[in-house]
Amino acid sequence: MLSASFQKYQLQFIRPVLTSRGAMGVKNGYFVTVSNGQTSGVGECSFIEGLSRDDLSMIEHELDRVCSNIQHWESIKEEVYQRFPSIVFAIETALLDFKNGGTKQLFATDFSSGSKAIAINGLVWMGSKSFMLEQLQHKLAQGFKCIKIKVGAIDFEEECDLIAFIRSHFDATQMEIRLDANGAFKSDDVFAKLERLSRFQIHSMEQPIAVNQWDLMKEICKAKIIDVALDEELIYTVDKATKLSMLDAIAPQYIILKPSLIGGFEKSNEWIQFAEERNIKWWATSALESNIGLNAIAQWVSAKQDILIQGLGTGALYTNNIVSPLVVKGGQLWYDTSLTWKTKDDVTD
Numbered sequence: 001m002l003s004a005s006f007q008k009y010q011l012q013f014i015r016p017v018l019t020s021r022g023a024m025g026v027k028n029g030y031f032v033t034v035s036n037g038q039t040s041g042v043g044e045c046s047f048i049e050g051l052s053r054d055d056l057s058m059i060e061h062e063l064d065r066v067c068s069n070i071q072h073w074e075s076i077k078e079e080v081y082q083r084f085p086s087i088v089f090a091i092e093t094a095l096l097d098f099k100n101g102g103t104k105q106l107f108a109t110d111f112s113s114g115s116k117a118i119a120i121n122g123l124v125w126m127g128s129k130s131f132m133l134e135q136l137q138h139k140l141a142q143g144f145k146c147i148k149i150k151v152g153a154i155d156f157e158e159e160c161d162l163i164a165f166i167r168s169h170f171d172a173t174q175m176e177i178r179l180d181a182n183g184a185f186k187s188d189d190v191f192a193k194l195e196r197l198s199r200f201q202i203h204s205m206e207q208p209i210a211v212n213q214w215d216l217m218k219e220i221c222k223a224k225i226i227d228v229a230l231d232e233e234l235i236y237t238v239d240k241a242t243k244l245s246m247l248d249a250i251a252p253q254y255i256i257l258k259p260s261l262i263g264g265f266e267k268s269n270e271w272i273q274f275a276e277e278r279n280i281k282w283w284a285t286s287a288l289e290s291n292i293g294l295n296a297i298a299q300w301v302s303a304k305q306d307i308l309i310q311g312l313g314t315g316a317l318y319t320n321n322i323v324s325p326l327v328v329k330g331g332q333l334w335y336d337t338s339l340t341w342k343t344k345d346d347v348t349d
Helices: 056-068 070-083 085-099 129-141 156-169 190-198 214-223 240-250 264-277 291-302
Strands: 003-019 022-035 040-046 122-124 146-150 176-180 204-206 228-230 254-257 281-284 326-329 332-335
Touching: 003 056, 003 085, 022 056, 022 085, 040 085, 040 291, 056 070, 056 085, 070 085, 085 264, 085 291, 122 129, 129 146, 129 156, 146 156, 156 176, 156 190, 190 214, 214 228, 214 240, 240 264, 254 264, 264 281, 281 291, 291 326, 291 332
Parallel strands: 122 146, 146 176, 176 204, 204 228, 228 254, 254 281
Antiparallel strands: 003 022, 022 040, 326 332
16 A cells, blocks of 8 residues: 655755845755555655745645545645645655656656756856856856856846856857846836847846736737746646636746646646647746756656757755766766665755
């Protein structure tokens, strides 16, 4: 008989990261294990405080309820999704791992066999100009061909100087630049800022304004100053009818899928279907998961056809991440089958 349990974890950042919601020094979450006594599968319940729509005050209570009713998962998962998308992601991953013998080989792809890599962007975190420049130079030295830069946290002119530095060394055929405003731009400055940034041949701008401003977002997308990718907008859009209404109303050029924040792979596949029916492109992004969650998202993405450069992490943000076969070489994420997974005991209570 299948049973389930959960453990809390705490990942320690090598240095605090600055987000639009403030600085983070640690990342909390839970690992969920399903087992029949012989084979076990592990998934990650990963959320970001202040961004996720999970009811964090009740999450342990809900994890306990779900684990106690794991035999009835199919009948309760839609209800769980309404308030706890991170739990759905965890259970989906754990059941996939269990089904495949607890090997963490969730999808049979060229990536999971170690024969093909996934092209990813190099992320430059918010901070002082000197700190962002330091990160940028490190990413360039690592061989990334796509850089994602968080904007909206420091002086706009300094951000423009940083992007100009990239373009002074690499044109758009050599380096793709993606920007992420995390909703920082305002209605009275968004068009002017996009016009200014467009000089630098920007690939796309993630979430230029805050969520739930569909009319303004539609104007921004229609103007096509810079192609727009919806990000946070997806996290808070739950039911099918609203998803369709939003995509039809805004008509973005891209959507960004964060499986741990939008309810797992089944819901991500639904978003992809809706987007592709409307000629909207997509890519997936990890969201500060441990290597357990990152591995799941990477393997799921690798099963898709004709994918763009993905926004997957590198597992290198933490001092105590789980050791895994995931490695980054030349701006690509690889699953190195010569390496092995190590215990998660050092990040759990």
